Amino acid sequence: MPARCPAAITLALLLLAAWASPGQAIYADQAGQHDWLQQHVGRVSLAAFAAKPRARLFVASRAGAVAALSLKDGSLLWRRVLGEGDAATALQAAGARVLTLSGGGAQLTAWDAATGAAVWAANLAGSSDLAGPDAAALAVVADGKRSLAVAVAAGSAKGFDAVTGELLWTASLPSTKSAAAVKAAPAAAGGAWVASLQPGASRLAVDLVSPTGELVSSIVLGAGAQLSSTQLLLTEAAVAALSADGTQLCSAQLEQGGGSGSLGCQALASLLPPGTATEGAHLVAGTCSQHAALRVAGGAAALALGSGSGAAVTAFVPGAAASGCFRGAAGGQQVAFATPSAAGLETRVLSAADGTAVEAPVSVAGLAPQRVSGKLVGVAELFAAPLNMGGSQAVSQLAVFDDDSLALVRGGAQAWLRHEELASIRDLLFTDLPAPTPENEAQWLASQPSLRQSLAAQLVALKVQASRVGSLPLASPEELRQLERHKAVTSDKLRPTRDPDGFRKQLVVLTAGGKVLALHNGDSRLLWSLDFGPGAGLRKLALWRVPHDVQHDIEVVALAASPDSVTATVMNAHTGKILQTLTAPASQAAGAADGAPDVLPLSQPVHDGTADQHVFVVAPAGTDGAAAVLPDTPAARAAFVAARPGFAFWRVDEVAGAVRGYGFTESGAVEERWSAVLAPPAPAGSSATQQRILALAAHTPGEAVGSPARVLGSGELKFKYLNPNTLLVAVGEPRGARSGHSGGDDSAAAGPRLTVTLLDAVSGRVLFSQTHEDATGPVHAVLSENTAVYHFWGSEAHRWQVASVELFDASPTTLRVSDLAFSETNTTTSSWDVPPIEAGAQTFLVRHAVRGLAATRSARGNTAKQVMLLTTTGQVYLVDRRLLDPRRPIVAPGQKPTPQQAAEGLPPYQPELPLQGPMFATLDRQVARLSGAAVEAAVLESTMLLAAHGLDLFYTRLTPSRSFDMVPDDFPYALLVLILGGLTVATVVLKFITRRTAVKAKWL
């Protein structure tokens, strides 16, 4: 039995308690208390309004989501996310079904309009049969009472019953075979028109297919110019196409009967008002018979097709975006236009036939998204349909802005706005909220329910408690809901200020579209947002200034790089105000290779009076370039000069398969210090598969380490090799790299190998290296303390595997108890003085395929460590570090671990990591397209905050060692007060009684 002080025993017992019932399990009524999930669809590319059976909005996004949105409040009714890299290319609503084409046009899927369940699916073509997503088309044709889904791809048209998915007929359409573009539309006379264009052709083949699947007629329409394969538009009675150079519009009316005809072509410049910019012209698909809409850079137009010699512009709105032509409630053909303006989005609905206003121009106040430059955010897409909602008939317009946000405008007012830009989070940062001040406290109090309401809620709460005790239904469901609402509104987690425990924080996120948004972690509400636009090239967020006092605000910086400079935009994290924009030159030496400069954070911020200023070093690409410092202040420069001798950085050279280490000379120029060629390019003609650097992982800067030593079961100490400059480099073959090889030829050759090397990033020294036979990428890795964990594919086991490597300092220790008991240990480590290293490594099988790994980190590093597997299914699975420990003892089945093994508290070795339901940090939710996670330690040691992002955004609190340092949220304070009060009263009463008894005994 090892000798331990009581504190160590307490900790051990605590850990044991945590081990006995692992981590995160919560009760049903605790769900949603500290976690939330925001679901998004991403940038909407297709939308369809449905009036029946219920007014709904169906959308499909570039990110591959198909969803139904409520027209009332924009909430997500259902959402289905297609496979990675897939997106719907056609979307049609057909009564109780929503039909999509996906998989590059080859996959037709019908979704239940009410629930989103996939009802039926059909494969239209092989993956190589289609030239692209434009080479397949979908139309919904009314055939008597039922709806017919006509799908055209790869030389044939198929008719499906839209509801049941029954294949009714197949018609051969040779013209659509190997076509570059195919369009289908219901024909006015019944059946469907199918237009197809061969690659590079100037002739359009148009076929009419009857509702029973017969080819009624075929027409070939010739145009004077080569036609664009993407800008082809087919309506019930007309066809239009843009020329390949985008300068001409060719159109014709469609009539039954075979033969050949011609398309009337007109130059856009002559059709549109003089002086209109005609670049970027595209036709907007609609549901009219002879009208369509056209968008150019300078505005949008409603067109009448095939009248006379070609098309005619019936209305033109400069600077506007147009919806597809649609049939109004009264039957007229209409086009909606939306023009961004500073006063709000200006919407109007015009008749497509004569350009008269159906709905007068209205400015939607408050809907005027702006970039920080003051430029208005344009409308990327507009969808419109007349819908009867709540008894009033009005055109609903769905505007997709260039910043990905999605707004529904109805009756001249904004119905709702969805921040779909949050579906593409690129970087995420936790910062503190503002400190409590009299002003914001007063603001919070003003938003709270009145005393009377609070009392009423307390009364209901008492009723609920009483009904629980007596199992009587005292509180009505309405009262229960009221109580829930009251709890939600008054919950402390929503306060706009920081708390001493560090639970309330804000999430500052950077999206792919260059938008910076701040969200409150209590309920994901938007605090502020800044739109820099994709042109700003923002890549990374970082803390900039953290004030020591509470009066000043935290500042964050967004970094962008160009080959010759780095731009840092400093923002106030609490107000979202841009404070300054700094540019650091990245002066490359002459002849240096092109490439973006590196931005390197210094390990310690500079204390400059009132705040901690974070300092970044800008190192130009290549060597010999002079480094610049951000911010360029004397204090920051001095900090860089002081840190320079021990400061290094690394770069990965993908082409040479090397990792190189760099440092700075006395003059501040970049110099190469070491180079490790780990995956040399295969010599030409060699049959070996090219090895590549599959993953590189480094420590998270500033990780708190609880203890530098580990206590073994024997009571001995093992000193961890704690080197935050460790780099993990995995070299091997990507998964599937050998699929082209035939197995027979090189059976003598070894299977794919995966080599993992741990390097010191300062000296380039190899600390540890191991090779896995028959293993391939993808590799994901994480480093924490002295442990490296990586995930890879074991091709022989045909399973995912996780390996962990733990490094220990093996130098003989001279430390004695007296050294520790009576003096402070003050040691330093240097990368140039590496002790002998003892490594332990172990590999486990795991069920999850992952997108990334991360590790939990607490404020002081004492809380149990967990490795987070970000799974491809969108979940975050927590694996206790002890399960990944290479020292897990091997205990023969049926035997008990020895006392020494048991004392170490490690579970016996099992080849497979256990799968425990409660260890899903995401609970029962899924973060679609999970791409990353950020962990922030709260002030309390036990707790950390996790935000996982992908298409969705998920936030929760993690307590890997359970909440050992706080009372639970449902702690019965009232009961405690009641007991104390009762005891006080009892003491007074008993004292009185004793006194009386004593008097009685002595005197009476």
Added chain:
Amino acid sequence: MAEFRKWTVQHDSERSRIADPPGFDAAAAREQADGSSSGRAAGTGSKLPLAKRQEALQHAATAPFKQVAMLCFMMWMSGSTLHLFSIMTTLSGIYQPLSAILNAKTAFPPDPEGELDTTLPRLTYCAIHGLGVAFAVYKINSMGLLPTHLSDWVSSMRPPAVLEHAAGSLLR
């Protein structure tokens, strides 16, 4: 003439205690306490010869040996695992000898006549109890409660400071 004793009771002097009625003896109400507390050394009387008294004193000094041995045996029996029983035995095993040592002066009061040698019996008495304390300390050690090992000081160790820092680019 008999002198009458006047008596008074002050009810207001002590608020916290009920004043006793005249002649009230609280001790009389309780059970008669055992008379052994009156003291062994004093009670042996001065009638015995000096040698006998010295012998009795020596005897009193070695008497606790059995008691200490019993305590040690109990401690040994209770095992070295952390349980309620072993903790209680160990605590009493350390408390009893310690209190005996601290109260050795009352157990062996100095002889007012200076004839008796009380020092040696007192030292013997303390040594025997000291053995008990030593065994208890050994017991605590074997239970792993003494911070004599490096691992007990792990929490006071700090991770070493790193002299160099390597960074990767934020923009990659």
